[in-house]
Amino acid sequence: MSGWTGKLFYLLVTALLFAAAYGYAKGRDLEARYAGHLEDKANVQAAEETLEAVDHDLERTRRKVAGLEDDPLEIEATIRKISRGVRDGETVYTLDGFPDTVAEAEKLVGRTGDTSHTWEPN
Numbered sequence: 472m473s474g475w476t477g478k479l480f481y482l483l484v485t486a487l488l489f490a491a492a493y494g495y496a497k498g499r500d501l502e503a504r505y506a507g508h509l510e511d512k513a514n515v516q517a518a519e520e521t522l523e524a525v526d527h528d529l530e531r532t533r534r535k536v537a538g539l540e541d542d543p544l545e546i547e548a549t550i551r552k553i554s555r556g557v558r559d560g561e562t563v564y565t566l567d568g569f570p571d572t573v574a575e576a577e578k579l580v581g582r583t584g585d586t587s588h589t590w591e592p593n
Contacts, residue, residue, distance in 0.1 A: 570576040
């Protein structure tokens with residue numbers, strides 16, 4: 472092959488390869504599959520982080536349970552917490568209907584974002 476026919480042949484083969492690759496990618500919907508892969512990868516990472524947090528909580532709970540076996544104060548505190556027990560002469564005050572969040576408390580007093588009445592320690 473001469474110089475220009477060799478270059479023309481090379482360009483033709485290259486164009487055919489690109490066309491075949493493009494057709495394959497479109498036929499297999501590789502772009503959407505790759506997007507799905509990235510989403511799955513993010514979901515797996517989130518699940519691994521959740522698992523790590525749960526493992527941390529489990530270990531903390533196991534240490535607390537191990538401490539219960541030896542510490543009489545912890546045993547008493549746990550029993551009192553579960554049974555809402557009270558010692559003789561002890562008074563326990565319970566606040567019923569107390570809001571769970573700041574937003575609920577702000578609704579009750581009718582203001583939001585007003586910081587002019589905040590309490591600051593001395």
